[in-house]
Structures are given as C-alpha cells and as structure tokens.
Amino acid sequence: MDRPVSSYWVMYIGMLGAIILTIVGNLMVIISVSHFTQLHTPTNFLILSLAIADFLVGLMIMPFSMVRSVTSCWNFGDIYCKLHSCFDMMLCTSSIYHLFFISIDRYYAICHPLHYYGKITVPVVQVCVFVSWSGPCMYSFGLILSNIHIEGIQHYVAILSCTGSCILVLNRLWGTISSLICFFIPGVLMIGIYVQIFAIARKQAKALSNHTNPLGKEATSRGTYMKVESKAARTLSLVIGAFILCWLPFFAVTVIDPYVNFSTSDDAYNAVLWLGYFNSTLNPIIYALFYPWFKKTFVCIIRGSIFNLGSSSLMTSV
Numbered sequence: 001m002d003r004p005v006s007s008y009w010v011m012y013i014g015m016l017g018a019i020i021l022t023i024v025g026n027l028m029v030i031i032s033v034s035h036f037t038q039l040h041t042p043t044n045f046l047i048l049s050l051a052i053a054d055f056l057v058g059l060m061i062m063p064f065s066m067v068r069s070v071t072s073c074w075n076f077g078d079i080y081c082k083l084h085s086c087f088d089m090m091l092c093t094s095s096i097y098h099l100f101f102i103s104i105d106r107y108y109a110i111c112h113p114l115h116y117y118g119k120i121t122v123p124v125v126q127v128c129v130f131v132s133w134s135g136p137c138m139y140s141f142g143l144i145l146s147n148i149h150i151e152g153i154q155h156y157v158a159i160l161s162c163t164g165s166c167i168l169v170l171n172r173l174w175g176t177i178s179s180l181i182c183f184f185i186p187g188v189l190m191i192g193i194y195v196q197i198f199a200i201a202r203k204q205a206k207a208l209s210n211h212t213n214p215l216g217k218e219a220t221s222r223g224t225y226m227k228v229e230s231k232a233a234r235t236l237s238l239v240i241g242a243f244i245l246c247w248l249p250f251f252a253v254t255v256i257d258p259y260v261n262f263s264t265s266d267d268a269y270n271a272v273l274w275l276g277y278f279n280s281t282l283n284p285i286i287y288a289l290f291y292p293w294f295k296k297t298f299v300c301i302i303r304g305s306i307f308n309l310g311s312s313s314l315m316t317s318v
Helices: 005-035 042-071 078-111 113-119 122-146 154-160 172-209 217-260 266-290 292-303
Strands: none
Touching: 005 042, 005 266, 005 292, 042 078, 042 122, 042 266, 078 113, 078 122, 078 172, 078 217, 078 266, 122 172, 172 217, 217 266
16 A cells, blocks of 8 residues: 555654554563562452563564554465464453452452452452463464355455465454444443442442441441542443553444445554554553553563562562
8 A cells, every 4th residue: 555655753753652662561561560579469360461472462462463554464374364363352351340340340349349359269269260360262263273264255355365475354243243243232231230239339439428437447448448449440440441442443344344345444444453453552551640550560561679678579669
C-alpha cells in the first residue's frame, strides 16, 4: 500500500511507543509482584499472570504486527505467520480470561468478605491461572492449525492473500464463535459482576455511614477495609472498562466482516487491531495511577533499591 513517507514515520513512532510502554510497564508489574513479598497475595498473583500475558503481547506480537501494518507485507515466513496468529489469539484471549477471574476475585472480596480468604486461596488462583492459559492455548492453536476457520471462504482467502502477506480470516461460523468465546461472553459476565459489586458496595457504605461505631476500633477497621476494597474494585473496573472499549471494535469487525464479503479496509482493520493491542499498554498505566503499592515499587525499581539485601521485605519504607 502506497503512503506518504511522513505517514510511515508517524505509524512507526506511534506503534513503537506503544510497544515500549507495553513491555516496560508490564515488566514493572512483573518485577514488583515477584520481588516484594508483601505483594504475594492471590489477587496480585492474578495481576502478575495478566501482566505476563500483556508483556508477551508487547514482546512477541506487536513488533511483527507493526511491520505488517505499516508495510502491508510479511517477511517472516509462512510457518511463523501461522504461529504468530496462534500466539496473537491465545495471548489476547488469555488476557481477557485473567480479567474475568480478577472480577470474580473482587466479587468475593467486596460481597462476601468473611468468606474471601477461605474461597480465594492460592490453589484456587493457580487453577484460575491454569485455565486462563490452557483454554486459550488449546482453542487458538486448534482452530488456526486445523484451518477449519477458513472452510467455505477459501476463495476470499485467495483473493485477500498475496505473496508475502499474513492475514487471519475467520468464516461466519468461527468468527461468531470466537468473538463469543474470546470477548462477548466473558465481557458480559464481567459487566454483570461489577454492577453487582458496586450495588453491594454502595449499600454497605450507606449502612456504615448511617450507624455510629458501637464496636469502636472493630467497626472503624471494617469501614477502612470496605473503603480499601471498594477503591480496588473501582480500579479494576476501570481495567475492565478499558478492555471493553479497546476490544469491542475489533470483535465487532470480526463478526460483521464475513457478512460484508470481507470489505473492511486494511487501514480500518489495523486501527481496530491496534486499539485492541493498546489494552495491554493501558493496564500497567492504570496500576501506576491508582495503586499506591505500584507507585512505591516503581520508585524502588528506578532507584535500583531492589538490588539491596533484604529489599523484598522493605516495600512499606519506600
């Protein structure tokens, strides 16, 4: 595709900036949760696993997609084209599934605080992490390597494809199924969970504000706990909201495109695809803005304090 030279530079600079922010931001989250023992909680283990998925999107997927989007060519071979498509779908879906399990974690923390530590344990989180990785892996690799996603549309694939290209085209059936499995079903469930979380959190906050503290420190402690957990729920709901806004256009195109004979332009497709990728860039930025512990660990990492003996237990002093 012929473009002005200036547009190539703008695209490269913008995409490269997103790649660097994605890699560095998620690496900060990975180092923070891994290094500081105070952050070794079930919720943060889920966030760690989410950051790993987003980090791999920035490291393994976005650089190759950048070259393809800017030049409209694929110079990395047919085999890696298949693998790139598999890992692209797998990592993005894994990120979505992590967000779904994080919303469940927040539901128990806010709505059932007395049962939270009994329900959300490290083994339970390990199962959630396993499902978040294994499910998308089996689905993505099974779908793409079997070629069932192009059954009945081989003529469109032949028209759209050319020597040196790498495109992932889904037929009507698998475009709809993939969008439901990868986005719409978990997205709707997450919205429902957070609507219920905010309703209960508001009800609990109102109940606390309408009563005095007959139990003294115990009631104050519970009020503080609810305030912290409600803030965490709002922050994570922002993560969910960013995810929906970033990925909704892409999955809408995935569903609609087969019904309009794949008439979506390359520029439009690349725009919605990179908007989806940008979700992996936003997550650590949201953590940095709204999580006090991330601000502290960020400063500690920048200063190099994590290399000091015993630094893993000194986060509160940062």
